[in-house]
Amino acid sequence: MSVRGGIECGGSKWECAIGGSGPDLTAAETIPTTTPEETIERAIAFFEREGPVDAIGIGSFGPLDRRPGSPTWGYVTTTPKPGWAQTDIAGPIGRALSVPVAFDTDVNAAALGEHRWGAAQGLDTFCYITVGTGIGGGGMVGGKLLHGLLHPEFGHLRVPHDLTLDPFPGSCPYHGDCWEGLASGTALRARWGMPATQLDGEVAWQLQARYLALGLVAVIAVLSPERIVIGGGVMQRPGLLADVQRELAALVNGYLGAAASIAPPALGGRAGVLGAIALAESL
């Protein structure tokens, strides 16, 4: 049986793991995301120590280049994350370990993980959304990961923003009040002066549920998913998912007939790294 490695590259930490054809891990390590050089070096050291592996799958924060044959394939591209723009991630890892590398977005990897072992098993068209430091989305259409020209960037769609109710200008350095700029963990911290885990107030969380539902309306209108699997740190807030579902029903207002079901990830925080291992199977 093949031994496969997976890396979920997040903005604050990387999850590295080794597994096979099931959802069990034989080794795992969490690495803090510091500089590209240090972080990549520590990931390589993990696989040198715990491997060998036959192939590695990487699911990374974006935007990134996953177009086959592109000269910057395997790079994180225009990320606003300091020090990480135009960084080759897949190249140095594959070369150091002499293994083939599969490269996709963190959310497409998580979607693949949930499709294989979690809350999206057997579905043809669904999406996976994470609401954490940023907002990202990926998914499958016709049973295949959605790529298109580049890859989806759900977080950067625009949603209605009533400045009289919410004067916060948004936290996205590119767009101000895009979906991510209004409803990510970063936006919550900037608007309310505290992280989501400490935030407790009806007004704040009702507004949050409203923004999340407004973005989901766009996802549903464009993609018509059978299910939306939605996770990430912000979604850990008790009652938030139910509030989002209620806001969404009010916004859709019966128009779209059967509405997509909305569910938390069955694999929890392991969806991304398990999906990265599953990505490596494609090699």
Place this chain on the structure above:
Amino acid sequence: MSVRGGIECGGSKWECAIGGSGPDLTAAETIPTTTPEETIERAIAFFEREGPVDAIGIGSFGPLDRRPGSPTWGYVTTTPKPGWAQTDIAGPIGRALSVPVAFDTDVNAAALGEHRWGAAQGLDTFCYITVGTGIGGGGMVGGKLLHGLLHPEFGHLRVPHDLTLDPFPGSCPYHGDCWEGLASGTALRARWGMPATQLDGEVAWQLQARYLALGLVAVIAVLSPERIVIGGGVMQRPGLLADVQRELAALVNGYLGAAASIAPPALGGRAGVLGAIALAESL
């Protein structure tokens, strides 16, 4: 060679045509959309007179039911169009002519037509958008028409709406100021008191370009299409497409790297009915 019929069912007219495996039509007729009974009867009469055909493809306004095996397959469902909600379209036509019927949205049919003979040839992932009486969108992902749970309903996503600049509440009976409620031909007529064809004023058309671009940002963020083919009556306005492209570039602000190209339909007003004929090929 098979002889195929196609019907593009629009809110104001039905286009009926007969063709084969190319983009040429051997017969065509435009029927005004009146009551369901009268309109369907006249379409049947066209094919009885000009046929016989081996199969018929129907691309219809929606929302509609195209789920195989559904008891209401072939129906237009919750449309706000008076008299047309819960109307069986495919059933009576197939039975009267004793032919198999393929049934999809008007915009998916147009997308298929543009993919076969027009501005989307060879593309893997693209979408087709029409801005007319309403706003609709369809498309392909991985070379196959996008369906998901139901079908896309691009027009009903929400976009930012600054009521101080544009106090118009929106024309959608379900959602008020959704994308269609702000930027369809119906919205233009309601906001400015005249149809788009007579509307002439910088403020009106700049606002229109802005709204169209805001919706396209959502389409690009969710679907990452290689190309957006955008047609419909409102897009006939000279210079509008270029204005939309400029607004879109400003909104995306360089974030998404390579941006989708935007093009008018190469088949013009025939995309829908040609695509409906192409739909019949799937039978």
